[in-house]
Amino acid sequence: MEATATLPSWRINLATIAALMARSKNELLRVPGAAIPGVLAPTIFFLGLNGVFGALTQLNGFTTGSYEAFIVPVSMLQGAGFTGAAAGVNLARDMESGWVDRLLASPAPRWVLLAGTVLAASVRALIPATFVLAIALALGAEWPGIDGFLIAYLMVFAMAGVGACWGAFLALRAKSQSAAPLMQSGMMALTLLTPAYAPLALLSGWLHAVAEVNPATDVLEAARQGFVGGVTWADTWPGLLAVAGLLVVLGALALRQMRRTAA
């Protein structure tokens, strides 16, 4: 007797995505100390960058005197990128152990399986982001306003999804953890080849050129708005468009790769 689904398929899909997301929390809660690097690294970067490059605000071209405010969004997005890449590493590990076979041999649609991984990463990324923000505020950075806060968090959520799609794509291709450094350096390059450390005008030749075409620049500027000034639609929509574009492209690549991994 075949399993007869008594629920409409959208409910089944939702339940499956929720179940996969629930599983991903085990990584944080059931492995002692596993959460710490992911949560701490962005905060460490934030504190370090601030201590090291803080004097840059003296240069012409900086619209804000507070380097903390300037780089908080960088650290938040960096954390998002790494959380996403880590989801890719976990997927690769799951492929090596055969766990992914269990998922692929089930009737769950491939996009549902991918969505579970991606959404789990997006939600997880909010944790280090909150940590960094809390530390920054404690150090005297100004509250970005509720609109600035929400946009920054939205960008973090979406960027982690981008990282997870990229990581999943590589994991499904390599079928092993060997691609892990590429997952991480890819996201590092994406998030940092931007006006991360200094405004666009102050970037040196080649970086200026790259940052101008990098979609992550728009994402960063959108996330940064509230911290360095006011939130405007003109600064927001390019970021939304950019991150949506990245999600569509990398998500499609990952989905295609997942479909290729089995019939």
Next chain:
Amino acid sequence: MPAIVAEKLERAFGAVLAVQGIDISVEEGEIFGFLGPNGAGKTTTVRMLTTLLLPTGGSASVAGHDVRTEARAVRASIGVALQEAALDPLMTGRELIRLQATLQGIPTAEGRRRADSLLERVGLEGAADRRVGTYSGGMQRRLDLAAALVHEPRVLFLDEPTTGLDPVSRKTIWEEVRALNDDGTTVFLTTQYLEEADQLADDVGIIDSGKIVAEGTPERLKAEIGNPHLELHLADGSVAEAEARLGEIGRLLPPKDGRCVMVEVPNGPADIPRVVRALDEAGIAVESLELVKPTLDDVFVAKTGYHLASEDEEDAETEPVG
């Protein structure tokens, strides 16, 4: 309608042909044993039939659905327990079966009920809330089996279900497979153990280097190879005399040593009384008597020229590679 059909099923990896155009037909309610050494192509075949790998040639259908074009329907009809028990060490046994239920589209409450009953059925209700990482090998296999059954599949694929298990755990799995089959589930199992194929399978396919070299019921395959024979060691009396007497009952075989007589007994154990009486009448005393039946290994040797290597075979020779 056959539960599993494969026609000229083929899989190439680059220049290597791992599965070379095989034909399989498994009826509903049957236990099919796919027997062969490591690297023969068993796992590759299973992965194609369970839609985890696309064939590069030929066709296959499971539960009436084509593995290429109706993959999702195939997945809804099959239960799969693969060679690497695909478990998550951080989850508990109960959580894992519940997740499998969700993946199969079973509503939450029903999924929980089934998980509880399956855990009890495979004897894991005590360990159900412990992490899978703490389970022994036998427990993990039982959990894998339970998870494969959560949606009451029509066809069950077991890839080397008892490899690496101790004899007790092995027997437990066998009992469970038999019970499932009694309920009507078709079982496709791969194994490198002769005894497993012999004991469990209604039908056996022997695969070597990507090709099926023999197929049929275990009895028929063994009968094809030859009849059972009796091996007698004489305590007293003339070997020639014994051979003369026994030659009337069955064909004589070349003896192993001086005091040994070997005679084919086409009717198996039923011929033993005749043999004993014949020797008794001739005054020949027998020290020991052994009935030797052909095994599936003999079948394998006859078809391929070498032994099927396995842990419980004492005369296992080197495993073929690839």
Next chain:
Amino acid sequence: MSTAALATNLRVVRGLGMRSVRQTFRRPQLIAPIIVFPTLLLAIQTGGAAAAVELPGFPEVQSFLQFMLAGAMMQSMMLAGNSGGIALAVDIEMGFVDRLFAAPIPRFAIVLGRLAGTAALGLFAAVWFLVIGLIFGAEIEGGVAGALLAVALITAAALAVGGLGAAIALRTGSASVVQGLFPLVLVLLFLSSAFFPEELMIEPAKTIAEYNPLSFIVEGVREPIISGIDATDTLVAVAAIVGIVIVGLALSARALRHRLRVG
């Protein structure tokens, strides 16, 4: 120690050392983070903060890249030390170290052999960044002698830091603990003059950097590159390295005794 015993020990160290070096360079996925990330970061930081050279008080340099090379080398070196510790911890977890302990070889030979791989990696990293620098137009003001000095200091520092990593590995016997210390590595480096001149750093990072032994090593490596060999800087760097070596040796010895007691 008799000459025969010395010869044996050297053979042992060489044997273990070659194993360690082979292990290190045979797995690209492990080397990649040690070389690729710092290179990426170097590119991003020099592109992003290049304008820093215009800050009043910035030392005389040909370019920001020239300034940053030492920092990149230090980063690689620290990661190499961390990775050496992880490798030793893995050996302990696998039981390989038990095999060594049961053999008639002195304990320090085991640690030294392990560190050979770390030193080789440090050397590789130093040469790598010198080459990168030269390719992208940075000049080594101290000439060939200066380059050799920088490489020697980095290699020695890799040994020293590796010794600390080994001590931690011996004490904990857990690869994941050593790996979890990676964020700490970053912190120590940020709180030094690796990435920015001490004088221009922001408090409290500035004060910490003034006393951080890593700063002394960085200066010893940087001087030959940006101006020329300076005896004082070199000696101070060597003293700092020796200091770390002594601490590492002491901790390793204690950890070894503890391990042998506890089994």
